[in-house]
Amino acid sequence: MAKRDYYGVLGVSRGASDAEIKAAYKKLAKKYHPDVSKEENAEEKFKEGLEAYNVLSDAKRRANYDRFGHAAESFGGGGAGGAGYANFNFEDLFSGFADSGFGDLFGGMFGGRGAERSRKGSDIKQSLNLEFEEAAFGAEKEIEVDRVEKCESCKGSGGEGSRTKVCEGCQGRGVRQRTQRTIFGVFSTASTCSQCNGRGELPEKECQYCKGQGNVLSRKKIKVKIPAGVNSGYYLRLKGEGNAGEYGHGTGDLYVVVVVSPHKVFRRDGSDVFCEVPIAFWQAALGDKIDVPTIHGKAGLKVPSGTQTGTIFRLKGMGVQQLQGSGLRGDHYVRVDIETPKKMSSREKELLRKFAKEQGKGPAEKFFDGLKKAFK
DSSP states (O other): OOOOOHHHHHTOOTTOOHHHHHHHHHHHHHHHOTTTOOSTTHHHHHHHHHHHHHHHTSHHHHHHHHHHTTHHHHTTSOOHHHHTTTTSOHHHHTGGGGGGTHHHHHHHHTTTHHHHHHHSOOOEEEEEEEOHHHHHHOEEEEEEEEEEEEOTTTTTSSBSSSOEEEOTTTTTSSEEEEEEEETTEEEEEEEEOTTTTTSSEEESSBOTTTTTSSEEEEEEEEEEEEOTTOOTTOEEEETTOSOOOGGGOOOOOEEEEEEEOOOSSOEEETTEEEEEEEEEHHHHHHOEEEEEEETTEEEEEEEOTTOOTTOEEEETTOSOBOTTSSOOBOOEEEEEEEEOOSOOOHHHHHHHHHHHHHHOSOHHHHHHHHHHHHTO
């Protein structure tokens, strides 16, 4: 039997986008899936649609098909039989059925990934406050985490000893089936048994410590090593330090999010550090060598004569270590602000008057003189 045109199977044009092809396949699959559809030849139509989608959703295979037709698939193109379900997310396909009970059905059909994910322990997110210097140079901190842990008394089984009994709720199957009558007909759906949580069995005697839950709530102290150069928003993932899963299933992770407290003197931008330092007007006018603070201690800075307020000086390599492990450090930037004396002695005032007389007109007067010339 000759194969139908793949574009015709999905009901799209040859210029259809990837999104249009995916949407068309989802529509076809929902209509003809053999576990849902009661139409004649539904399984064949479903397989035909899957084959068309596997080819048209792959850019290379689609290009070969457009050039050579079905012959391209016969010469190493990778037929639908080999592709199977690997190229499509069935959880995405049947997400629209969640409210009608089909979510449980299809979750169990395709490996039970949804149920397995729910049994795995959840992750924990916790913030960690650091001082400015701790973030810059690294530190080892100890945090307290409230989390779900495996019960040590029953080793997570939920029962005393190893004797178990078949769950009466699901008769050992781990799932409960129910029948629904809908406009499409009668459907049987399956969901995880809430009595045994899908295990199919229960302990003959519940653990008295955890009351059959297998887990207990506990507070634990955990040491966290903070690398040098972190900043607010940086997080560390501690694998396996999250909540314990149900009845021995996998443990979640702990995510520690760093929050750095502001510093009274320094400010950071990445690996660079900034600060402001006041200097006397005579230091700015005559020049001087001053000491300025950095995160690495005191450093000397040469202020040239004629320095203006707001001038920024750079101290190379005196900033924070970069996180990439290169050993390189950022720079330290110093902004100088000229400080005007609020109190002066009579002699200081007299000296300033002599200086002003030597200078003649002040900057503002010279500025306005220049404006007058410009507008003549």
